[in-house]
Amino acid sequence: MSTDVATTERASTALTIADDQTRFTSQQVTVLRHLGVDGADEDDLDVFFHVAKRTKLDPFARQIYMIGRNTYDQRQDRWVTKQTIQTGxxxxxxxxxxxxxxxxxxxxxxxxxxxxxxxxxxxxxxxxxxxxxxxxxxxxxxxxxxxxxxxxxxxxxxxxxxxxxxxxxxxxxxxxxxxxxxxxxxxxxxxxxxGVYVEEELxxxxxxxxxxxATGAGVAGLRDIVQPPAPSPADEEPVDAEVVEEPAAPARDWAGEAEALDDVTALRSLYAEAAAAGATREEKAAIARRGVAVSAGGQS
Structure with missing residues (x-):
């Protein structure tokens, strides 16, 4: 029994993706807009067509769909809409x-x-x-x-x-x-x-x-040990203070340090130190993943 979704073996309609078709027809695009594909340009739609045909999932049955997600772009320092292809x-x-x-x-x-x-x-x-x-x-x-x-x-x-x-x-x-x-x-x-993701991933x-x-944790107890820094007086300014420029500290390889540790307690301390030093989400996640791996291996 065939598991293909959109094939000419079934009752063909104007929405059926033909075997020799290379892009969505104008009528198919109109229906996709009705189904919620908003803000997608022709290039986005061509990518969507390619993925739908490669995966053999039917976009008109909502087996696969494209959605514009509001994503923060750090390079542009603003929120932008990015088209993503998803399925269940x-x-x-x-x-x-x-x-x-x-x-x-x-x-x-x-x-x-x-x-x-x-x-x-x-x-x-x-x-x-x-x-x-x-x-x-x-x-x-x-x-x-x-x-x-x-x-x-x-x-x-x-x-x-x-x-x-x-x-x-x-x-x-x-x-x-x-x-x-x-x-x-x-x-x-x-x-x-x-190029295809499930909705929960995105x-x-x-x-x-x-x-x-909120302070996060990837291994046992990390939520409790990562504390926010003490607040500093906003209105106080130093008087007659001498500004001394300290040399920049070398960037630390947090992920590398985590991989070298085989002790959950040490990983908790490293996570707290990384958080206090302003490590990125990805760097802290790498420490957390190592903690989960060490815990799963039965190490202390």
Missing amino acids: IDGYRLIGRRAADAARARISVSAPEWAHEDGSWRPVWMKAWGSPIAARITITRDGEPFTGVALFEEYAQTKRNGDLTSMWAQRPGGQIAKCAEALAWRLAFPQDLA QHADRQEPEHP
Whole structure:
């Protein structure tokens, strides 16, 4: 039984993507606009067509869709709209299994696991435990494992005040597990899933920075040890103070230092030091990932 979505074997309509078609027709573009593809130019639509045809997902059945996300551009120092191509986790599974069938590859998908703050990986997640540190899922392709590990702090969608949105607050385990599974599928079938993301992976992308950023953690106890700096008097100015320019300290390789550590306590201290030094989100996430890996390995 064929799993193809838009083929000429089915009842053909004006929306059916023909085998020899190279871009969306004007009528198809009109329908896409009606379905919510706003602000996309011709180049965006050509990319969308290419991905839809390559993945064999039907954009008119909402199996795959393009959405403009409000993203902060640091280079331009302003918010911009960026078109992204998304599907649901079921679409990812369909693409992956089709790719496996085409390659005659044997695949298996593990049950999800969630990282608790105590360093353990748990086969179920209870809401009473709060939010998991991370989730992981392994897809095995012809005996080779591909494990996707998604850190909650990197993907969770928050409101402007830093609180989780309703979906991430109600289903923290399920939301982050979808992100981990998507990562695993993309590791196992990078060519087939290039340029396509599940919605949960990108929900954080168009959030605004919280007015009072919450201290985050990737390993047990990091939330408690990373404290905001003490406030400085805003109206006080130094009197007769001599300004002495200190030589700039060399940039630290936070990720490299984290990889050299095999102790969770030391990683917590490194995370706190990095946060106090103004390390980037990516640098702190690298320390957190190392902490999760060390905890999962049973090291102290």
